[in-house]
Amino acid sequence: MLLQALFLILTITAIALFSFNARKIIRNIRLGRPADRSDRPAERLMVMLRVAFGQTKMTKRPLAFILHLFVYLGFVIINLEVLEIIIDGLFGTHRIFASPLGGLYNILIASFEVLAALVLIGVIVFLARRNIVKVGRFSGVEMTKWPRSDANIILIAEVLLMTAFLTMNAADQKLQLMGAAGYPVAGSFPVSGLLLPLLPDSETTLVAIERGCWWFHIIGIFAFLNYLPYSKHLHIILAFPNTYFSNLQPKGEFTNMPVVTNEVKAMLDPSFTPEPVADGGRFGAKDIKDLTWKNLLDAYTCTECGRCTSVCPANITGKLLSPRKIMMDTRDRATEVGDLAGKHGKDHDDGKTLLDNYISREEIWACTTCNACTEACPVNIDPLAIIVELRRYAVMEESQAPASLNNMFGNVENNGAPWKYSPADRINWRVENGEWK
């Protein structure tokens, strides 16, 4: 009874703490400007099913795809087992699903075991890729101490959880074979069966191991849940909404700012009455509140895999720009702005901004807008949209474009071409070898 009560308190605390932190993240995402992504729901659902659920963009890198698939399937399917663990914990039962499911239960437990072993293989190779092989895309200026530790903490946690899960099953199986009280024969254990020779023969010790691992596993899961809001690992949840709210337009298309349309129309036609536009404020983005909620959702979804940076032409050729850093900076700044607003009120100004304090001018001007980053992202994050908003701020609010670009603007404005040629010469291409064609 006491253990059940303890379990209940633990479960409620874990869920309450998680919702408290999740609400903070939702609050931070809502700092952004409005953006309408409610159109074409059927198409959106398909993108989500294909990209997030079906992992289709992961296949570009086959080894990472397979290993990640093990961990992904393991995570999704083994969570069915967590449901049983929670019911057992609350009602003091043991393997409650065993008798109602009968033969199916054996198949389920067996497949959980196989998946747990595959997850173990996956995360061990992942740890090796990060710490021994040192795969290139896991390093970079933005991959400082914390992002590296964050990745390792998650992987080690998964090793521990899976080990506890398999050890628990092994002890359970041994107790079942011994005919111990409270351990009726249930489940099939193709993987943990291999651990049997390693276990002691004393029933008391076995029960201690089985119970110990059971508690470790479930407390570990609660801890993991509450680690998520502080971690890049939040992608396991946000990948789904983020892909649902993907940009469905061609990648080459940039948004046309309605505020500007109003001003340009008013300039061309003085009698024009502007349609009301939702987003006031400044042109482009200087800080978090100038970006849209989708830019911020992108930032919280990023799991720092570095595929974007590894294909970025600017980054490959040694420029400062790294699309992953753009996302990480945006998230860090959104968290900072959100926390400050929580402490000091909504309009608190800490004198810092996303542009300059986090992302430098040199970074935003190195971008070729080639869309390699958005193509590479397995969860449809769009770093380019943020870069363009920062450029818009620099150009339209501050007139701080590189001098050569200001010349180009001047040429377009005066000559209708980015170079200094007269519009009257625009047809001169028809002259070939001195002859008018």
Place this chain on the structure above:
Amino acid sequence: MAEMAAKGESPEILFWVGCAGSFDERAQKITRDICRILEHVGLKYAVLGTEESCTGDPAKRAGNEFLFQMQAMANIQTLDAYSIRKIVTGCPHCFNTIKNEYPSLGGNYDVIHHSQLIQQLIDEGKLKAEGGESFKGKRITFHDPCYLGRGNNVYEAPRAALEILDAELVEMKRCRSNGLCCGAGGAQMFKEPEKGNKDINIERIEEALSLEPNIVASSCPFCMTMLSDGVKNFNKEQEVKVLDIAEITAKANGLI
């Protein structure tokens, strides 16, 4: 276009030449070849000539939304004044801008890039590869322009123009949706690159040259500049030609 309108005629298609196609010496050759192809298949086309103006693409990518929309609205006025419906562009940037960014500003046209027009003409049997230079046995690799490929998912059209040549097509490792930018996009064409350890066009041309091609093909005037500069940098301009899809098509049909 003005002449045609004065005669009360209208074109089947408007050829949007673009600034590079109008002023850049190398791109002017491509412009003339696109015209030769249009004439060869007997399409009635027009150009805006001095009435054409920058689409606003480089201004928009550089963050100058005001200038972009000013250009866009002026161009839409011109195009609508001539009741233009169908446009072919000689540049992926013009193509992307007019096709995707003009509609919400009131400019609705059926826009294709010249590689798509060539593909259509091949599919309709109006364009072949005969009567001109033979490309048999030549090694050709195609560089995907970002605003044609990833930007608008046009990967097959330019390749269709190469596939009818009986040449040996070789793909770079970074091709199609994984294609590497030439370095000119996002208004980089009009500024010095930021500090780094290499120029992007060098990175790209190294990859192309590693395949030992006779021809590096592209279909964007800016890629043309970057790739040609890259080839020159390695003193390979004798062995390796950088050609536009339109130039290859015009040569293969003996139009030059």
